[in-house]
Amino acid sequence: MSATMTHAPSTVTRRPQSGSLAEVIDIILDKGLVIDAYVRVSLVGIELLTIDIRVVVASVDTYLHFAEATNRLDLRAQAEDYDADLQDLIGGMAGSKTEGAMDAAGDKASGALESGKDKIKAVFGQDDEESESEEQEAEA
Amino acid sequence: MNLMVHGVIEASSVEVLASMNVPGTTPPESVMHEDVAAVVTATPGAELFPTRANLLHHTRVLEALGARTTVVPMRFGVLVPDAEALVREYLAPAHHGLVGTLERLRDHVELRLRGRYHEPAVIEAVLAADPRAARLRGRDGFEAKMELGERIVAGIEHRRDQDIDRALRALAPHASEVAAPTAVTEPLDAFLISFLVSDGARAAFEHRLDRLGEELAPVVALELAGPVPPFSFAAEQAAAWA
Secondary structure, three states: OOHHHHHOOOOEEEEOOOOOHHHHHHHHHHOOEOOHHHEOOOHHHHHHHHHHHHHHHOOHHHHHHHHHHHHHOOOOOHHHHHHHHHHHHHHHHHHOOOHHHHHHHHHHHHHHHHHHHHHHHHHHHHHHHHHHHHHHHHHO | OEEEEEEEEEHHHHHHHHHOOOOOOOOOEEEEEOOEEEEEEEEOOOOOOOOHHHHHHHHHHHHHHHOOOOOEEEOOOEEEOOHHHHHHHHHOOOHHHHHHHHHHHOOEEEEEEEEEEOHHHHHHHHHHHOHHHHHHOOOOOHHHHHHHHHHHHHHHHHHHHHHHHHHHHHHHHHOOEEOOOOOOOOOOEEEEEEEEEEHHHHHHHHHHHHHHHHHHOOOEEEEEEEEEOOHHHOOOOOOOOO
């Protein structure tokens, strides 16, 4: 986040192409024409992959992130509060009645992470032999 | 050898394939049927793996085509056994629809607009509108933090609907078609909307976009990608936003 984003009169960034693969992956996998009888790729696996990863990012992590971000807006108190925040979080997770819920969420998250990791391997593991020409392409 | 199908162009445009140079890959070929042509790459193996290299290849071919002529993009992963099957089972039966789609897309580009919330600015905006959140700010304790974070996220969600509406009101009048806004998955994403814009309306669209950027700053930062392959408008009849 640069300062210009806050102060520049126009904030429109223009990019001539589709951008990174992360940006286009959803679109090229679920939009465009299909020949139903000839789809020869497991699209279902790909969709699950992105959903699993997003489960991890959701809920508890998101709320904590925004609470921290909000509190960090107050710059004066930032330094000393940071230590207190950490203590507080650790205390909160170990001692409060939310412990069970946090554990359950943690288990779910690490389960999703594991299966996500397996899928990433399954999907992108094929890439090794091609990565060299890929890099040349990027430089070209 | 199986054929990976990238998209469909007008048969009269197939000479553009000769000028296409997608680095590190074999040049795409065409399979013609009457006045349409499918653009394909010969591919070994009976299955197409969604590897980074394969996904990028499909995307780059479509971008290179789109820069030269009108193309109807295929979804990634369509692999046909041979040219005869492609004509018999797709180009011939779908011919009427393909011609119509090519006509709809001719002299148009897809522009994809992404809005992102600038975190400090959107948080300040939510705090200003939610006194309870403002009181929770800086409060110690896990539960206070959870409630604060939850209220901020809810405040951003509430704002998002209004921002999508503002973007559509500003830009839809300058677009031939608008794809339904994509569901947002990251909390700081404001919206992702694809517009089909004619060459003639492009300047007016861009001008209005600059003004929209000014109106939404500093809370929303806008990013316009494109022209991109018109994936969002490839279906025979894309839903128009009215």
